[in-house]
Amino acid sequence: MPWRLVRLLNLLCLALVLSEPSQAETMKVGVIAPLSGSLAPIGESLRDGFAFWKERHTTSNIEFLFEDDQFQPKLSASAAQKLISIDKVQALVTFTSGPGMAVAPLAEKYQVVHFCLTVDSRLAKGKYNFVHLFQSRDAARRLLQKFQAEGITKVGIMRFIEDAAQLSASELSRQAPEHGIEVLFDDAFPAGTTDFRSRIVQNSTKGAQAVMVIALPPELELLARQMRELRFAPRLTSIEIFSISTDPKLFDGLWFAQPAFPAQEYVAKFNERFKAPVRWGHYADNLATLLEAAGSAKSTQGPLASRVASLKDIPSTVGELSADDEGVFSVPVVIAVMKDGVPELLEE
Numbered sequence: 001m002p003w004r005l006v007r008l009l010n011l012l013c014l015a016l017v018l019s020e021p022s023q024a025e026t027m028k029v030g031v032i033a034p035l036s037g038s039l040a041p042i043g044e045s046l047r048d049g050f051a052f053w054k055e056r057h058t059t060s061n062i063e064f065l066f067e068d069d070q071f072q073p074k075l076s077a078s079a080a081q082k083l084i085s086i087d088k089v090q091a092l093v094t095f096t097s098g099p100g101m102a103v104a105p106l107a108e109k110y111q112v113v114h115f116c117l118t119v120d121s122r123l124a125k126g127k128y129n130f131v132h133l134f135q136s137r138d139a140a141r142r143l144l145q146k147f148q149a150e151g152i153t154k155v156g157i158m159r160f161i162e163d164a165a166q167l168s169a170s171e172l173s174r175q176a177p178e179h180g181i182e183v184l185f186d187d188a189f190p191a192g193t194t195d196f197r198s199r200i201v202q203n204s205t206k207g208a209q210a211v212m213v214i215a216l217p218p219e220l221e222l223l224a225r226q227m228r229e230l231r232f233a234p235r236l237t238s239i240e241i242f243s244i245s246t247d248p249k250l251f252d253g254l255w256f257a258q259p260a261f262p263a264q265e266y267v268a269k270f271n272e273r274f275k276a277p278v279r280w281g282h283y284a285d286n287l288a289t290l291l292e293a294a295g296s297a298k299s300t301q302g303p304l305a306s307r308v309a310s311l312k313d314i315p316s317t318v319g320e321l322s323a324d325d326e327g328v329f330s331v332p333v334v335i336a337v338m339k340d341g342v343p344e345l346l347e348e
Contacts, residue, residue: 033046065089097123114128136164236254286317290308308327
């Protein structure tokens with residue numbers, strides 16, 4: 001075959017290869033969230049948040065793949081294995097510390113970037129694990145500042161047994177003496193508890209002026225209703241939990257620590273698009289923005305994890321985000337109040 005013809009064929013093959021997007025050019029992101037069960041509204045808002053980001057960034061090469069873990073860590077781990085081995089994802093996203101703990105070792109083992117939406121900075125341990133959300137240490141401090149301003153000196157804690165809830169309780173107890181506040185009790189109950197009446201009666205005698213409640217639906221609503229029936233006197237407060245209740249009007253008039261609210265413009269557009277509250281959709285938007293920034297970073301020769309770890313001042317729905325030395329992209333904490341079942345900003 002003449003050498004000119006060979007050269008022409010080689011050039012044509014090269015042109016065909018360059019004209020087709022390679023697998024490396026597409027960043028596959030596996031999102032593991034509770035898309036069924038009592039926490040489905042949160043999982044659905046995350047799915048909608050990623051979809052909404054993709055609709056507004058049509059030229060992005062990020063592809064989102066979704067798996068339902070029903071908020072069960074064993075299913076989270078199975079989903080991660082499937083996404084890594086079969087779908088060949090470059091990044092994973094999990095919701096809260098239980099699923100995050102199950103997936104974090106797999107991220108390190110298979111060198112896949114993992115973002116966990118959690119208040120627990122310990123989930124950022126390792127080279128490939130990162131955290132995005134407000135942090136327990138910051139939320140506890142802000143809540144204690146509010147107690148101090150309100151003249152509340154004696155508080156209690158009622159929470160379910162879960163890593164992030166325990167961390168929040170530990171931070172409140174650890175920092176309380178610095179604010180002249182005494183934590184009188186830390187009452188932890190297993191998930192699935194339905195009758196809280198004996199606990200409520202016992203805790204009502206301990207002299208707390210306020211009680212921090214940390215639980216998820218349906219235990220959260222059961223606890224609140226039984227407290228109301230038994231005329232539980234201490235003021236209830238929490239760290240974000242009221243705003244994700246399935247019956248948020250139960251908590252009308254109560255203030256609590258809350259991560260910074262997303263930009264109003266984003267909320268309006270999200271509501272118009274999905275006819276539903278944002279819930280956690282804006283966190284999905286933030287993570288997509290961070291991954292896009294890392295994927296398009298100038299140092300594209302470096303591994304994705306290193307590019308994520310070096311991100312600074314990335315615009316997001318809650319302000320600029322930067323990775324700290326631990327790999328945490330933290331969100332500021334504010335004080336909110338529930339009005340007609342909707343959280344509103346009370347204090348920066």
